[in-house]
Amino acid sequence: MIVKGEYMNRNLRWRVLLTLTVMAVALCLVLPSVPGIKKTPLGKFLPDTAINLGLDLKGGIHLTLGVDVDKAIENNMSSMGQDIKASAREDDLALLKPNLLPGPRLEAVLIGATKQEAFEKLLSKQFPNLRVEGKENLPEDRVKYLLSMTQDYKKYLSKLTIDQAVKTIRNRIDQFGVAEPDIRRQEGNRIQVQLPGLTDPERAIAVIGKTAHLEFKIVDDTVDPAAIKQGLLGPGRELTVMMQRGANGANAELPIVLKKDAVMTGEYITDARATIEQNNNQFAVSMTFNSRGAKIFERVTEENLKKRLAIVLDGKCYSAPVIQDKIAGGKAQITGSFTQEEARDLAIVLRAGALPAPVNILEQRTIGPTLGQESIDAGIMATGIAAIAIIVFMALYYSTAGIFADFVLLLNIVLTMAGLAAFGATLTLPGIAGIILTIAMAVDANVLIYERIREELRKGVKPLEAVDKGYGKATLTILDSNTTNVIVAIILYQFGTGPIRGFAVTLVLGIIMSMFTAIFVSRIMFDLYMSKRKADAPVSI
Amino acid sequence: MSFSFIKHETNIDFIGLRKYAFALSALMLLIGAVSLVMKGGPRYGIDFAGGVILQTKFNAPTDIDKVKKALEGTNLPGLVVQQMGKATENEFLVRTSTMDESSANIQTTATKALDEGMGGVKYDFKRIEMVGPKVGENLRGKAMEAMYFAILIIAIYISGRFEHRWMAAGLMAAGLFGGITALQYFHAPQVWLVFGALLITLGLCFFLRLNYALGAIVALIHDVLITVGLFSIMNKEFDLTIIAALLTLIGFSLNDTIIVYDRIRETRSLKTGDTLPVIINKSVNQTLSRTIMTSGLAFLAVFSLFLFGGAVIHDFALAMLIGIVVGTYSSIYVAAPIISSLAVPEVDAPAPAKGKTRTKTA
Numbered sequence: 053m054i055v056k057g058e059y060m061n062r063n064l065r066w067r068v069l070l071t072l073t074v075m076a077v078a079l080c081l082v083l084p085s086v087p088g089i090k091k092t093p094l095g096k097f098l099p100d101t102a103i104n105l106g107l108d109l110k111g112g113i114h115l116t117l118g119v120d121v122d123k124a125i126e127n128n129m130s131s132m133g134q135d136i137k138a139s140a141r142e143d144d145l146a147l148l149k150p151n152l153l154p155g156p157r158l159e160a161v162l163i164g165a166t167k168q169e170a171f172e173k174l175l176s177k178q179f180p181n182l183r184v185e186g187k188e189n190l191p192e193d194r195v196k197y198l199l200s201m202t203q204d205y206k207k208y209l210s211k212l213t214i215d216q217a218v219k220t221i222r223n224r225i226d227q228f229g230v231a232e233p234d235i236r237r238q239e240g241n242r243i244q245v246q247l248p249g250l251t252d253p254e255r256a257i258a259v260i261g262k263t264a265h266l267e268f269k270i271v272d273d274t275v276d277p278a279a280i281k282q283g284l285l286g287p288g289r290e291l292t293v294m295m296q297r298g299a300n301g302a303n304a305e306l307p308i309v310l311k312k313d314a315v316m317t318g319e320y321i322t323d324a325r326a327t328i329e330q331n332n333n334q335f336a337v338s339m340t341f342n343s344r345g346a347k348i349f350e351r352v353t354e355e356n357l358k359k360r361l362a363i364v365l366d367g368k369c370y371s372a373p374v375i376q377d378k379i380a381g382g383k384a385q386i387t388g389s390f391t392q393e394e395a396r397d398l399a400i401v402l403r404a405g406a407l408p409a410p411v412n413i414l415e416q417r418t419i420g421p422t423l424g425q426e427s428i429d430a431g432i433m434a435t436g437i438a439a440i441a442i443i444v445f446m447a448l449y450y451s452t453a454g455i456f457a458d459f460v461l462l463l464n465i466v467l468t469m470a471g472l473a474a475f476g477a478t479l480t481l482p483g484i485a486g487i488i489l490t491i492a493m494a495v496d497a498n499v500l501i502y503e504r505i506r507e508e509l510r511k512g513v514k515p516l517e518a519v520d521k522g523y524g525k526a527t528l529t530i531l532d533s534n535t536t537n538v539i540v541a542i543i544l545y546q547f548g549t550g551p552i553r554g555f556a557v558t559l560v561l562g563i564i565m566s567m568f569t570a571i572f573v574s575r576i577m578f579d580l581y582m583s584k585r586k587a588d589a590p591v592s593i
Numbered sequence: 594m595s596f597s598f599i600k601h602e603t604n605i606d607f608i609g610l611r612k613y614a615f616a617l618s619a620l621m622l623l624i625g626a627v628s629l630v631m632k633g634g635p636r637y638g639i640d641f642a643g644g645v646i647l648q649t650k651f652n653a654p655t656d657i658d659k660v661k662k663a664l665e666g667t668n669l670p671g672l673v674v675q676q677m678g679k680a681t682e683n684e685f686l687v688r689t690s691t692m693d694e695s696s697a698n699i700q701t702t703a704t705k706a707l708d709e710g711m712g713g714v715k716y717d718f719k720r721i722e723m724v725g726p727k728v729g730e731n732l733r734g735k736a737m738e739a740m741y742f743a744i745l746i747i748a749i750y751i752s753g754r755f756e757h758r759w760m761a762a763g764l765m766a767a768g769l770f771g772g773i774t775a776l777q778y779f780h781a782p783q784v785w786l787v788f789g790a791l792l793i794t795l796g797l798c799f800f801l802r803l804n805y806a807l808g809a810i811v812a813l814i815h816d817v818l819i820t821v822g823l824f825s826i827m828n829k830e831f832d833l834t835i836i837a838a839l840l841t842l843i844g845f846s847l848n849d850t851i852i853v854y855d856r857i858r859e860t861r862s863l864k865t866g867d868t869l870p871v872i873i874n875k876s877v878n879q880t881l882s883r884t885i886m887t888s889g890l891a892f893l894a895v896f897s898l899f900l901f902g903g904a905v906i907h908d909f910a911l912a913m914l915i916g917i918v919v920g921t922y923s924s925i926y927v928a929a930p931i932i933s934s935l936a937v938p939e940v941d942a943p944a945p946a947k948g949k950t951r952t953k954t955a
Contacts, residue, residue, distance in 0.1 A: 055836060056934040108905070179760035240731070253721055327869065416723040423719040423905075430903030438897035444889055449886075453654070482834055485906055487914075488898050489841065493848075493890035499890070503883040525594065529855045532754065537748050544837055547739035549732075552837045559841070 057224075059449065064583070074568075075463065078470035085473060103473045106480030107417070108551050111424035112248035113256050116415035117221075117386075119241045122156075124213040124409035125206060129156040132179065136160060145171050150199075157198040165193050181205035207418055210241065216408040218243055221260055223404035228259055228397075236503050242414065246550075253418045255397065263410050264401040265364050266318025267391040268309040268352065268384075269370050288312045294369040295388060308369055315525070319423045325401035326395035329387065335395035336387040340404060346382025352450035354378040365398075376413050431484035438488045442495055448544020450502050452592035456577040457498035460569040464562065466570065471561040480554030490562025495538065496572030501526040502593055515591045519578055527571055534563050598794055605876045607925060607932055608870040614926035618815060625822010629825045639722060639830030641736070644671070644690045644697045644728035648720035649707070651683040660685050661786060663710025667702050677904050684719075691726070699723070720905075734835040743843050744813060748794055748806045754855055755805040762806075765797045793841060799935075808931035809850050812923040814844045819919050820912060829908055840914035845891065845913075848918025849884055849929040856880050857929070870933045877929055888921040 073184070074361055085102040088456040089095055107114050133150035140147040153159055162171050175182060186198040201209075214237055221243065225233045234246040250256055272289055285291060290312045293305040323340040339533075341349055353361070353375050362372040363386050370388035390398065444460065446454040468487060506521030513521065538560055547558035607614075629635060639646055649660075661674045664687065672691025678684055689699055700721060707716060725733075745766070752762035776786055790813065798807035817839055824831065856876035860867075867875070887908040895917065899910035 118727070123780075255894065326916075328921055351736065412725075414724070414725040415728045416721065418718070418721040420717065420719040422717070427903055427905060430901055430906075432896045434901040434903075437901055438894040441893050441897060445890065445893070481903075481906055482837060485898055485902065485909060488894050488902075489845075491893070492887070492894040495890050496887040498846070499886045503880075504885070507879070525859075529852055532855060533851045536747055536847040536851060539750065539846040540743050540840050543739050543746070544840050545742045546742075547735045548837065549833060552833055555837055555841075 064576065064579055067572070068580075070574050071576060072122045072545060078463075078467050081470035081473040082466055085469065092357060092465070100494065101473055101476070103469060104476065104478040105424075105428075106483065106551055106554050107246055107248060107424075107479045108480065108481045109295065109424050109428050110248055111419050111421035112246065113250045114255050114415070114417040114550065115237070115245040115247075115253075115413060117217075117261065117411040118414045119214055119217050119243060119407075119413065121210040121213050121241045125201070125209050125370075126156045127153065127409075128209055129158060129201065130514070132182065133158050133160070133257045136175070136179065139174060140171065140415060143170065143174055145174070149169075153198075158182075158197075159359065160197045160199060160248060161190065162195045162197065163193065165189065165195050168195055170406070173560055175199075183505055189456045209222030212402075213408045214241060214243070217411065220405050220407050221245065224259055224400055227404055228256075229399045232255065235570070243411070246303075249421075251418065251420055253416055255393070257413055259397050259400060261411050261413055262401050264404075264406045265366055266321070266402060267314035267364045268316040268349075268407065269312075269314050269362045269364055269369075270356055271362050272309045272311055273360065275309050285309070292364065292367060292369055294372065297413050305368075308362065308372065310364070310369070311486070313354070314364075315361075316345070316348050318406055320348065320403060321405075324399040326390075326392070326399045327385070334387065335390045335392050336385050337395050337402065338385045338388070339400045339485075341382035341384070343382070346380070349382060349384065350378055350380045427481045431481060435484060435488055435491075439491055442491060446495060446498075450498075450593055451576070452581065453502055453505075455500075456568075456574050456581075457467060457495060457502070459577065460498070460574045461494055462489060463573060464565050464569040465491065468558060468562045468566040471565065472558065475557075475561075477557045477561075478550070478554050479558070480551040482551045483558045484552030486555040487562060490559060491564065493534070493563060494566035494570055495533075497526075497566055500530055501574070505591070505593055508590070509513070515589065523578075530567070530571065534567065537563055597794055603881055604874075605878060606874060607877045607880075608874050608930055611926065611930035611934070616750035618927060621911065622815070622822065624817055625825060629824040632825055632828075633936060635785060635821060635831045636828065637729075637733070638830035638835075639688070639724045639729070641729050641733045642830040643724050643726040644688060645719050645724075646720065646722040647687040647703055648677065649685050649687055650683075650717050651711070652715040652717075653683070654681075655685075655711070657682075657685065660687070660707075661813045664706050667706045669699060669702060674934075680776045681793060728757065732833065736833070739836070739840060740817070740843075741787045741790045742839055744791065744810055746811070747795060747843070748798060748803070748810050751809050751816045751851075751854075752801075752803040752806040754800075755858060756803060758801075758803065761801045761803055763937075765794070765801060765803065765806075769793050801926075802935075804932050805854055807935060808928045809847060811931055812850055812920075813846060814925055815842050815923050816842060816916060816919045820915050822913065823915055829911070831907065832908075834906070834909040835912050838909045838916065842913060842916030842920055842938065845917065849851070849888070849921055849924035852883065852933075853877055853924055853929050856934070873929050873933050876885050877925055881925075884921060884924065889918055892917050914918065918953050 065511060080099060081101070082103075083089055083094070084100065089098065130152045134150060136150055137147050137160075140162075141350060142427045143165050148161040149162070150158045150160040172184065177182065181202055181204075182199045183202055185200045188196045190199075191195050202532070218235060218237060222235050224232075225235065225245070230247045230250060232248055234244075236244050245260060262326065267545065272286075275286070275289070288311060290310055291307055294308040295466050296304045296306055318339075319340050320341040322342045322345075325338055327336050327338045328334070329336050330482055356375055357378070358374065358376075360372045362369045363384075363492050364370070364385075373387075386398070415545050439461070443458040446457045446461075450455065450457060465487065468490060472483075501522050504526045505518050506517035508521045509515065541556045541559040541563070544559075545553055548556060624875075651660075657674060659678050664672060664674065669689045670686070673686075673688040675684050675686040687703060700718075700723075725875045744834060749766055750820070752765065753759040769790060773786060773790055776789050777918070794808065794810060797803075798810065803919045808868075820839060820842065824835070829835075853876060856879055857873055860876050860879075861869075892914065895910050895913045898906060901908055
C-alpha cells in the first residue's frame with residue numbers, strides 16, 4: 053500500500069505526536085531512577101517512583117520459612133483434650149485424661165458405659181470440629197473413644213496458623229526496624245521474607261525464627277536434677293535445661309526439674325523492654341502484663357512464696373529467681389546474662405508475640421552491599437558495551453537505516469526502564485541480562501525489516517515501495533517470532549523466584565516495547581527520510 | 594556506505610547436507626550423553642541439590658591452599674573451595690553440600706575456622722546462600738515443569754499458527770493431558786513425567802502429521818540437550834539461572850526456526866511448482882543473511898555480558914552463548930530438513946526414521 057503524499061503527511065504528524073508523547077512520559081518515569089537527580093532543580097517536577105532494585109542488586113536477606121503447621125494442629129488438639137475433660141466434669145461425666153496420639157488423634161476413656169449418650173451429645177454440641185472415629189468397650193464398664201479433627205477444621209487451623217505467623221513476623225520485623233520489608237505467604241505452608249539492607253542473617257533469623265513461647269513454671273527443688281534420668285521423673289514433672297553464661301562468655305546448659313504445667317504464659321505481655329540491671333550492670337528484659345495477666349501473676353507468686361519461678365522460653369529456662377514476696381503491678385524481669393543485642397532482640401520478640409508454631413529456615417540468601425554494587429556496576433558496563441557494539445555495527449552495516457535502528461534501540465531501552473518503573477517491577481541482575489538480550493531482539497526486528505527491504509530492492513522494486521513491502525511483510529514474521537519469546541518469558545515468570553522473575557519481566561517488557569519502537573517508530577523515521585527525497589532516489593540501507 | 598556479509602544470491606544445498614548435519618548432531622548428543630552418564634547426571638548447584646555457599650573476600654593477599662587448610666578441620670559436608678575471578682581479588686567460593694535445617698550453624702563453623710586458621714586476615718562474606726533439601730527438590734520439580742510447559746505450549750502454537758490446524762493442536766493438548774494424568778495416576782516420578790510428556794508430544798505430532806511442530810520441537814530438544822551436555826563436559830553447575838538461560842534459548846532458537854518456517858510457508862504459497870526440498874533450500878538461503886546477522890548481534894550482546902557482567906551471571910551468559918550457536922545451527926540444519934524428511938510424498942523415505950531415532954537416543 054502506497055499512500056499519497058498529503059494523506060501520509062497528515063498521518064505522519066499524528067504518529068510523530070504520539071511518539072513524542074510516549075517519549076516524554078517514558079522520560080518522566082525513568083529520570084527519577086537516575087542517581088542524584090532529586091537534588092537538581094529538575095527533581096522537583098519528577099514523580100517519586102524510582103525503579104525498585106532487587107535484593108541481588110541492593111543487598112539484603114532473603115528467607116524462606118517453613119511453618120510447622122502440624123505442630124500447631126497438635127497443640128490445638130492437645131488443648132482441646134483438656135477442654136473436653138473440663139466440660140465433661142461440668143456435666144458430671146467421668147473421663148480419664150485424654151491422650152494425644154499421632155495423627156493427631158485423641159484417645160478419651162469414659163467411665164460408665166451408660167453415660168455414652170450424654171458424652172456423645174456433649175461432643176457434638178461443644179466440639180463440632182471433632183468426630184468420633186472409633187469406639188471400643190473396655191472392661192470395668194469403660195468406653196474408649198478415638199477422636200479426630202474434621203478436614204475442614206484442619207484446613208481452617210493451618211490457614212489461621214500461617215496468617216498469624218505472617219502477622220507476628222511482620223510485627224517483629226517492623227519493630228526490628230527494616231525499611232520496606234516484603235513478607236508474603238507462599239504455597240506449601242511457607243513464608244517468604246525479604247529484608248533489604250540487612251547483612252547479618254544469623255541475627256535476623258534469631259529474631260524472625262524464634263517461636264518465643266514464654267512460660268512461667270515452678271521449679272521442683274526436692275529432686276536433684278543431676279542424679280535422675282528422664283524416665284525416673286515423678287508425675288507432672290519435666291527435665292529441661294537452664295542456660296547459664298560462664299565467665300568466658302560461652303553458654304552452658306545445666307539440667308533443672310520443673311513442674312510440667314505452666315502457671316502462666318506470655319500471652320498477657322503488653323510490653324517488653326531491654327533494661328540494664330542497677331546492681332551488676334547486666335542486660336535484662338523487663339515485661340509488663342495486662343490487667344488479667346497482672347492478677348494471675350499476683351496469685352501465682354502469692355501461692356508459691358519462697359519457691360523458684362522458672363522463666364522458660366521455647367523449652368529452655370533462662371532464669372529461676374526465688375519468689376521473695378507476692379508481686380503485684382504486673383511486671384516481671386528475665387535476667388540471663390544477655391548481651392545488649394540479645395536483650396534488645398528478645399524484647400522485640402516478646403513484644404510482637406509468640407509464633408503460633410515453630411518455623412524452620414528452608415532457604416536463606418544474603419547479598420552483601422558490596423556485591424550488590426559490584427553487580428550494578430558490572431551490569432551497567434556489560435549493557436553499555438553491548439549497546440555500543442551493536443550501535444556501531446548497525447550504523448556501519450545499514451548506514452542511514454542503521455542509525456534509525458540505533459535511535460529506536462536507545463528508545464527501546466528507555467521504554468523498558470519506564471515500563472519497570474510504571475508497573476513497580478523489580479530490576480534484578482538477571483533482569484539486566486534480560487535488557488541486554490532485549491537489545492539483541494529489538495535490533496532483530498529491524499534486521500528482519502531491512503533485509504526484506506534489501507531483498508525487494510534487489511528484485512528491482514522502487515525504493516518507496518520496497519520500504520513499504522519490507523515493513524508489511526516483516527511485521528507478521530516479527531509478531532510470530534516475538535510471540536514465542538513472550539510465551540517462554542511468561543512461563544519463566546510463573547516458575548521463577550525473585551531474580552529470575554526480574555529477568556522474565558524485562559524480557560516481556562523489552563519485547564513489547566520493541567514492537568512499538570522497531571515497527572512503529574522506525575517507520576516514522578523512514579517516512580520522514582523518504583518524504584524529503586525523490587521517489588526513486590536510492591535508499592541508504 | 595552499507596555492506597553485507599552474505600552474498601545475496603547464496604544457494605547452499607542445506608537439504609543435501611542434512612546427512613552430515615544429522616551425524617554431527619548425533620555425535621554432539623552422544624558426547625553429552627556419555628558425559629552425563631559418566632558423571633551420574635547433571636551437576637546440580639545448591640539451588641537444586643541444597644547446600645551452602647559462602648562467597649568470601651579477604652582483605653589481604655591469600656592463596657587458596659591456605660583457605661582450604663583453615664577449613665579442613667571443620668568436617669563440613671562436601672566442602673569445596675574455589676577461587677573467584679582474578680587471583681589478586683582474594684575472593685573465594687566456599688561450598689558445602691548440605692544445610693542443616695535448624696539454623697545457620699555452617700556459617701558459624703566456617704567463621705570460627707577462618708578466624709582461627711587465617712592468622713587474623715580480615716574477611717567478609719559478600720554472599721551467603723543456603724538452600725534446604727526440600728526447597729531444592731521443589732525447585733527441581735518446578736524447573737522440569739517449566740521446561741515441559743514451554744515445549745507443550747510452543748508445539749500447540751506452532752501447529753495452530755503454521756498449519757492452521759488448531760483442531761489437531763487441541764487434540765494434541767488433550768492427548769498429552771490424558772497421558773500425563775495417566776502417568777500421575779501411577780505415581781510416576783517427575784523426571785519420568787517430563788520425559789513421558791516429551792515422548793507423547795513427539796508421538797502425537799508425528800501421528801497428527803504436525804510436521805512443523807515436530808521439526809521445531811526436535812530442534813528445541815536438540816538445543817537444550819546439547820547445551821546441557823556441553824555444560825556437563827565443562828563441569829559447570831546447574832542452578833536456577835541456567836534453567837532460565839535454557840528456557841530463554843528455547844525462545845531464541847525458536848525465533849530463528851519461525852523465521853525460516855515463515856519463509857517456507859510464504860514460498861510454498863507462491864505455488865512455483867518446486868518440490869518441498871527446493872522450497873526449503875530457497876527459504877533457508879533467503880533468510881540466511883538475517884539469521885546470521887541476528888545471531889551474530891545476539892552473540893555480541895551476550896558476549897559483553899559474559900565478559901563484563903560479573904561472576905554471578907557468568908555461567909548464565911555462557912549457557913546463552915552456547916545456546917545461540919547451537920540454536921542457529923539447529924534452525925538451519927535440523928528444524929527445516931525435518932519437515933522435508935517427514936513430508937508424505939517424499940521419495941527419500943528412510944530419512945525420517947534416521948532423524949527421529951537419533952534424536953531420541955539422546
